[in-house]
Amino acid sequence: MLRSLSIKNYALIDTLQVNFDGGFITITGETGAGKSILLGGLSLILGKRADLNSLRDPESKCVLEAAFDVRGYELAEFFAQEDLDYEEQTIIRREILPSGKSRAFINDTPVTLTVLASLGEQLVDIHSQHQTLRLTENDFQFRFVDAVAGVGGMLQDYRKKLRAFRKEEKQLMQLQEQKQQAIKEHDYNQFLLNELIEAKLEPGLLEELEGTYERLSNVELIKEQLGYGTQLLEAEQYGILNQLTDLKNAVNKLASFGEEYKELAGRIASVFLELDDAGNELIGLEGNLEDDPALLEQVNTRLQQLYDLQKKHGVQEVETLMEIRDALEEKVVATEGLDEEIARAEARVAALREELHTAAKAIRVKRTEVIPGLKKALETALMPLGMPNARFDMAIVPVDEFRPNGMDELEFLFSANKGGSFNELKKVASGGELSRIMLVIKSMLAGYMKLPTIMFDEIDTGVSGEVSNKMAAIMQKMSASMQVFTITHLPQVAARGNRQFKVFKAEANGRTVTGIKELSDEERVEELAEMLGGKTLTDSALAHAKELLAVKE
Structure with missing residues (x-):
């Protein structure tokens, strides 16, 4: 989980240092206060390419650093493969120099952006509007179905056989060309x-x-x-x-x-x-x-x-x-003698092909078994989120070729309206519907696999108060087994957090700066009251804010 974040000389940030714990963490602030800046800084730490324009002072370097508790993430092998020192409290540092050059370090060891991004994917899942669109990609849909079906080990074995098959197939082709x-x-x-x-x-x-x-x-x-x-x-x-x-x-x-x-x-x-x-x-x-x-x-x-x-x-x-x-x-x-060698190679290819067929069929059986229950679980979970008529039509369709994820195609169709026709998600689901579907899927995945820290960037945009309550409850439930952040404008969601942070703008030495601070209980009441009724804090808004905070308990 993300333990601390330090940012210097980035966008509107002079110096920022903040510590986090586990659980459900909400981040609030007025529009334009700099929540996206905070997210952008974290993205750089996780391997995003740097932009020289992001330096607040172009004459000084920008330094971004984050500490992660990586216990339970099973990353020791990754660190060994990349020749890195494995530390349970891993420090990632990113530096952007005035020259435009960028440097990255993991536990003080220089690394490439590729290595940094590879590690970052296993530490934090930033759920932005762009990431929501991944829901419409067949590869993501397959990973969801496979997680629920529990075929991870079977897929790993299948892919190992597939690599061996491709290697033998290539050697056979070379022998035939040689002949x-x-x-x-x-x-x-x-x-x-x-x-x-x-x-x-x-x-x-x-x-x-x-x-x-x-x-x-x-x-x-x-x-x-x-x-x-x-x-x-x-x-x-x-x-x-x-x-x-x-x-x-x-x-x-x-x-x-x-x-x-x-x-x-x-x-x-x-x-x-x-x-x-x-x-x-x-x-x-x-x-x-x-x-x-x-x-x-x-x-x-x-x-x-x-x-x-x-x-x-x-x-x-x-x-x-x-x-x-x-x-x-x-x-x-x-x-x-080539004929004998080719015959042996053909026998090896045929044996591996048979093994792959067997493995792919076993995976297909598992996938097919979970589809009905998965479909029902999704539809049930979406009903309280303002999508009572959401329906899914999912099917596993066999194909004749070996693919990285087996020998199947996945039909993942959706209809949001009663009596409506089924179609691909990207063609019929709105942005708000996609966000809610993704939230439900992520919450279901949390029950089947170890997910990294997840950060929802205004996933609740455009939903009603009651629906936002349900979405907040889902995120709160997820936080029981993982660290969950959400950037939100909704007081119903913000109140559910175990801890609440506020991003704000202030003036320092005649310049506008962005900062972040953890809110105390009293400050949370005031912040929620402002989100409910504006800058003027009324008794009713304060009372409502206290009620919202009481709900999370």
């Missing part, structure tokens, strides 16, 4: 992969094929050189082996004359053996060498295949082609 794209690429990737598989790629393959191609392409030259080499080694008179034999025999004769000769003879013998073996290999190679045009063509074809693949993929190495082959194989396999 469509993969289908376009799959055939081409498979074609490329087949080409690389058919090439039977191995490390060193290119070098091996190029070597084979060179040999097969130069058979005659190789034969010629091999034969010439054999001739050089084995010619009868001047062959290298014959001459080397003579050299070997000559040196062998010297081997007994010293170790160095013996070693030299051994080296020459080794050279002879090596050359003799080389000669045999020359003969063998020449004998095995044959012209093979078919094999040459085959090798040439494979080489051309490799060259084409290198050019197509823009690489120089067979090993790189092998890497590309492996990557293509993974893509092809992944594409083929």
Whole structure:
């Protein structure tokens, strides 16, 4: 609840400090005294955007501060999420600087207006003419029905499932799009992969094929050189082996004359053996060498295949082609595996869809069950408020789509006159009728959920004395479980308050200022008498005022 309000340098207010308790608090004052200024200051504290023109002294900053008792509001989680210090006595401060900049603080921690407004909605419900119009919005009507139906927990569970469903649905759509794209690429990737598989790629393959191609392409030259080499080694008179034999025999004769000769003879013998073996290999190679045009063509074809693949993929190495082959194989396999992944995603979506249908139907049952009693309760509550012929036609209509509040539409129709046709509230209800309907709804909600401090801004405008008595009784009853403020011009309503505050204008240092003060019992009598009969306080007006005050007791 709102415990205190402090305002400095705002509109017609120099300095204002006021403390509040729980219960029913009425605020009165002459037209133009500044009740709207007070409300505007509180709205800034609750997150409304600031206006530089609201500074009384444009050279000084405006400071607005409010203290709230937040016990029982279950706000600890909110404070934790926003990284704020949770205090049972929470202080909200708003500063508007002469530069036009605005700053907001919760328990001395700077916050954004979004965070401030989010907290403000949970602390104070300012019921103005604009807020009354929310009664005509389907979302507000649903929240009313759902509060009475007690489906808050069911809706929370439904929305959790809906978020999961939307997430799975999005993932399924992405997989399907991925598959469509993969289908376009799959055939081409498979074609490329087949080409690389058919090439039977191995490390060193290119070098091996190029070597084979060179040999097969130069058979005659190789034969010629091999034969010439054999001739050089084995010619009868001047062959290298014959001459080397003579050299070997000559040196062998010297081997007994010293170790160095013996070693030299051994080296020459080794050279002879090596050359003799080389000669045999020359003969063998020449004998095995044959012209093979078919094999040459085959090798040439494979080489051309490799060259084409290198050019197509823009690489120089067979090993790189092998890497590309492996990557293509993974893509092809992944594409083929998408069907299984999509099937699993479709199963998850289908399961969540079924769960959502079940949850939505359960919510619909609860809503439908309370509609008759809710309709009757509203009509009954409005009868003493000058609306004896008020009738409601409400129905829950199933829809085929998942919505944030279920799978229903709510028909919330109204007729104010006997025999009149039903229509939407915004089309047939007057402003005064909407205010009374909203008051009844808020009073009913107070019995089903924890409501924040509520401030009614002249909700009783345009109603008779007897009706105002009934409206005041409703607000007084609401105040048993919550803090209720009402700004009023009606003495019947003002008298019902546990405490009464008066907003007034005065002159200070040649300037008009707005102030607020709590009225004592005697001051309340005088204030109510003025509201009843004007500035001249008659005995009858004073007596009537005392009677009104006695009623609340």
